Amino acid sequence: MNVGLVIVIAIILGAVAGGTIVVMIARATRDSDAALQAAAWELPAGVAELLESIEFPAIIVDTSIKVVAASPAAVQFGLVSQERLAVAELVALVEDLRRSPEPMTRELEIPRGPYGEATSSIEARASQFGVRYTLLLVADRTEFRRLEEVRRDFVANISHELKTPIGAISLLAEALTEAADDPDMVRHFADR
Structure with missing residues (x-):
């Protein structure tokens, strides 16, 4: 057989084998990339x-x-x-x-x-x-907010409601202090 023909056949076989290997590597890489990407897009189990x-x-x-x-x-x-x-x-x-x-x-x-x-x-x-x-x-947090509003309103209302009796007690204490010299007046204010 002619040496030139053997060399040409060897080159052709080498090119076909090399091309086949390149295609196989490319497919394997693409498939593994697709598998990795698919796994990355899925929720973890459970x-x-x-x-x-x-x-x-x-x-x-x-x-x-x-x-x-x-x-x-x-x-x-x-x-x-x-x-x-x-x-x-x-x-x-x-x-x-x-x-x-x-x-x-x-x-x-x-x-x-x-x-x-x-x-x-x-x-x-x-x-x-x-x-x-x-x-x-x-x-x-709706119920929590509502309870906070109720608490805040209660504190505001109770402080307003306590001002009147506290003011009355304060005035009575002042009157008792002023009338300290007069026992009849002290008894009169103390009975109230």
């Missing part, structure tokens, strides 16, 4: 089940602020609607968290329902959950 079992509002959103998982309390409270956050203040909190890696807590007044002017007082805490997710925990 997280959705955990959210289903807790009794307070908790929500996990992705980078597009789409609700990935939420507790039943979050849905009942009206924080989630059609895989979206239904409260603009919570969307703003998530967006602010994206600019800062530190967990954030905010006191918010949110509409109690779609109609009327009633509001609910909530404390919302946002924290990064992995690379792709944000965890929102919400506590309803």
Whole structure:
């Protein structure tokens, strides 16, 4: 056989083998990248089940602020609607968290329902959950705020109501002091 022909055949076989190896490496790299990316986009095992079992509002959103998982309390409270956050203040909190890696807590007044002017007082805490997710925990503080208002009103009312008897006792004490020399007047004021 001709040496030149053997060299050409060897070059062609080498090129085919090299091309096949390059294609196989490229596919393996692409497949492993796809697997890593798919794993990075999935919630860790058990997280959705955990959210289903807790009794307070908790929500996990992705980078597009789409609700990935939420507790039943979050849905009942009206924080989630059609895989979206239904409260603009919570969307703003998530967006602010994206600019800062530190967990954030905010006191918010949110509409109690779609109609009327009633509001609910909530404390919302946002924290990064992995690379792709944000965890929102919400506590309803409406009853606490209402009790604080009742306490404040009670203190204001009781202090106002006590001014009258305290003023009367003060005047009587002054009258007793003035009439200290007259025993009949002291008895008269003491009987009151």
